[in-house]
Amino acid sequence: MIIRRVVGKLGSLTLTLVLASALIFFSRFMVPGDPVSFLLRGRQPSPEAIAAVTEQFGLNLPPWEQYLRWIGGMFQGDFGRSLQFRDEVSTVIGDRLPVTLGLVALAAVMILVTGIVAGTIAALNRGRLPDRLILTVLTALGAIPPFVGAIILIAVFAVQLNWFPAFGSGDGFFDTIHHLILPSVAMAISFIVLIGKITRMSMVEQLGREHVQVATSRGLKPLTVVRRHVFRNALGPIFTVSGLLIAGLLVSTAIVESAFGIAGVGSLLVQSVNRLDFPVVQAIVLLVVAAFVIVNAIVDLLQPLIDPRAAAGEAGR
Amino acid sequence: MSRPTPTMALKVMRSTGHRRVTVSWTISIVVLGLFTLAAIFAPLVAPYNPDQLDFGAIYANPNLAHWLGTDSLGRDTLSRIIYGARTALLAPLIVVIASTILGILLGLLAGWRGGWIDAAIGRLLDVLLSFPALLIAILAVALFGKGLVAPVIAMSIAYAPFVARLTRSLVISERARPYVSAYRVQGFSGGWIALRRVLPNVVPTVGAQSTLNFGYVLAELAGLSFLGLGVQAPTADWGAMINESQAGLVGGHFLPALIPAIAVVIVVVAVNVIGEEISERIGGGTPA
Numbered sequence: 376m377i378i379r380r381v382v383g384k385l386g387s388l389t390l391t392l393v394l395a396s397a398l399i400f401f402s403r404f405m406v407p408g409d410p411v412s413f414l415l416r417g418r419q420p421s422p423e424a425i426a427a428v429t430e431q432f433g434l435n436l437p438p439w440e441q442y443l444r445w446i447g448g449m450f451q452g453d454f455g456r457s458l459q460f461r462d463e464v465s466t467v468i469g470d471r472l473p474v475t476l477g478l479v480a481l482a483a484v485m486i487l488v489t490g491i492v493a494g495t496i497a498a499l500n501r502g503r504l505p506d507r508l509i510l511t512v513l514t515a516l517g518a519i520p521p522f523v524g525a526i527i528l529i530a531v532f533a534v535q536l537n538w539f540p541a542f543g544s545g546d547g548f549f550d551t552i553h554h555l556i557l558p559s560v561a562m563a564i565s566f567i568v569l570i571g572k573i574t575r576m577s578m579v580e581q582l583g584r585e586h587v588q589v590a591t592s593r594g595l596k597p598l599t600v601v602r603r604h605v606f607r608n609a610l611g612p613i614f615t616v617s618g619l620l621i622a623g624l625l626v627s628t629a630i631v632e633s634a635f636g637i638a639g640v641g642s643l644l645v646q647s648v649n650r651l652d653f654p655v656v657q658a659i660v661l662l663v664v665a666a667f668v669i670v671n672a673i674v675d676l677l678q679p680l681i682d683p684r685a686a687a688g689e690a691g692r
Numbered sequence: 693m694s695r696p697t698p699t700m701a702l703k704v705m706r707s708t709g710h711r712r713v714t715v716s717w718t719i720s721i722v723v724l725g726l727f728t729l730a731a732i733f734a735p736l737v738a739p740y741n742p743d744q745l746d747f748g749a750i751y752a753n754p755n756l757a758h759w760l761g762t763d764s765l766g767r768d769t770l771s772r773i774i775y776g777a778r779t780a781l782l783a784p785l786i787v788v789i790a791s792t793i794l795g796i797l798l799g800l801l802a803g804w805r806g807g808w809i810d811a812a813i814g815r816l817l818d819v820l821l822s823f824p825a826l827l828i829a830i831l832a833v834a835l836f837g838k839g840l841v842a843p844v845i846a847m848s849i850a851y852a853p854f855v856a857r858l859t860r861s862l863v864i865s866e867r868a869r870p871y872v873s874a875y876r877v878q879g880f881s882g883g884w885i886a887l888r889r890v891l892p893n894v895v896p897t898v899g900a901q902s903t904l905n906f907g908y909v910l911a912e913l914a915g916l917s918f919l920g921l922g923v924q925a926p927t928a929d930w931g932a933m934i935n936e937s938q939a940g941l942v943g944g945h946f947l948p949a950l951i952p953a954i955a956v957v958i959v960v961v962a963v964n965v966i967g968e969e970i971s972e973r974i975g976g977g978t979p980a
Contacts, residue, residue, distance in 0.1 A: 391815075519957055527953065626827050660831050
């Protein structure tokens with residue numbers, strides 16, 4: 376039963392990844408003109424450079440064979456060569472990955488903590504002033520895109536108050552955290568509303584259920600009821616949007632890293648678009664999409680562990 | 693429990709704040725109306741040419757001559773905000789309309805025909821939904837060059853799956869209703885029923901939902917211009933203005949960057965309030 380489910384999900388995951396990667400790869404073929412001049416735009420290519428690019432991308436081969444070479448290389452950690460750095464794409468991305476992952480992790484923690492706390496307080500005070508206040512504030516924060524957040528945070532906390540640096544990613548653990556706080560807040564702001572509202576919605580639903588009312592009428596303290604009977608059941612829906620959250624955060628790094636001058640994968644994506652380095656662009660787009668699809672698949676597979684009712688529901692079908 | 697789709701996330705994000713219509717609704721309509729009028733009549737309303745340099749008034753604070761001050765080149769911020777409203781409003785409008793049409797066509801085809809067509813379109817939508825909209829837009833710029841044309845087309849495709857999913861679910865529930873079989877019995881063709889009878893029934897709900905995408909698209913396109921990949925300097929555009937003025941922040945010149953940023957937030961909030969209200973009134977019991 377479980378094995379069948381896992382195999383089915385893995386099949387669907389693989390199919391989505393294959394189709395998405397094909398879309399990314401073959402998007403290049405929509406550009407009119409010959410591929411060599413597309414790939415070497417803005418450069419004065421020597422005959423050797425043309426030969427090297429032709430060889431690297433297998434431009435003499437039929438398109439599907441080019442795709443198989445590209446995707447086969449990916450599996451061996453070979454993402455091709457960057458055109459701007461004279462280095463392997465995998466090295467270029469690998470060097471910048473840690474700071475980006477740190478940024479995403481920090482932002483995710485901020486979003487989860489504030490979102491869950493705010494959503495819980497709102498649910499427990501449903502319909503009353505704190506609830507309405509929290510919803511209004513979260514909705515307003517949700518309308519602040521990352522680049523606006525970045526500008527405001529730099530103006531207030533970096534320049535005016537001078538509490539945090541406005542630029543770069545720092546050295547050493549604490550200095551790095553210090554540098555990454557403002558950028559991760561800028562990323563987090565607009566996502567808190569998602570987690571906050573989902574928490575509130577599922578908590579409200581749980582609070583209205585019989586076992587919770589029974590627990591309350593038995594005289595258990597409200598906090599105990601929430602901790603033991605409400606919270607765990609309310610976690611499922613939060614868990615299920617984590618793929619969406621992580622993909623959203625990964626894309627926001629493009630904006631936030633550029634605003635704060637952090638050398639991460641997001642700013643690398645923007646820089647590579649500017650410097651016409653298509654191999655790097657292609658690799659980063661694929662990585663972000665793969666992260667989204669894989670996280671979603673993991674969430675799907677783990678859902679029954681968190682919420683046994685999901686497993687029962689699947690079995691009943 | 694089915695896996696929550698981005699459509700559900702949008703539903704969740706907009707699921708409260710209704711029933712307090714009058715004040716916020718009125719303010720939002722007024723705000724959006726003002727920005728729209730400013731955009732349309734920019735040459736008449738703007739006090740200065742948005743590109744006019746004035747090296748005698750660099751980083752001027754707000755004063756009677758320049759109500760919102762000037763930027764690093766002495767250009768009048770108010771005039772640039774007014775002209776910038778054109779791309780800020782027009783580009784998302786095009787994306788919302790194009791994605792709605794595309795999504796309705798796909799959703800209608802999938803929901804009405806069912807079978808392998810439904811399965812194939814469903815798979816296509818799944819694949820498209822695994823690309824965040826901004827990422828597709830960036831990829832489009834990498835392929836076709838900077839500017840708004842490629843991103844607007846790319847975002848129209850990126851937002852279509854949300855519309856298509858909703859349309860499909862509505863069409864499926866419409867298809868089961870008695871009036872459809874009544875037409876069938878009378879010998880009307882499936883295509884005719886779908887286009888002439890089912891489509892008009894789903895369009896209002898879907899259209900209302902689509903208005904909710906406007907704010908997201910606006911913010912994402914402004915973000916793209918902020919990255920220097922969308923509207924190019926020196927054209928007056930809110931995202932591009934922030935991009936150009938970011939360097940001045942460290943020197944304490946906040947306004948040239950903050951004012952366009954605030955303009956983005958104000959319009960996004962106004963559009964969201966209006967969109968929520970519209971979909972609340974029309975969409976009512978939207979199936980998830």
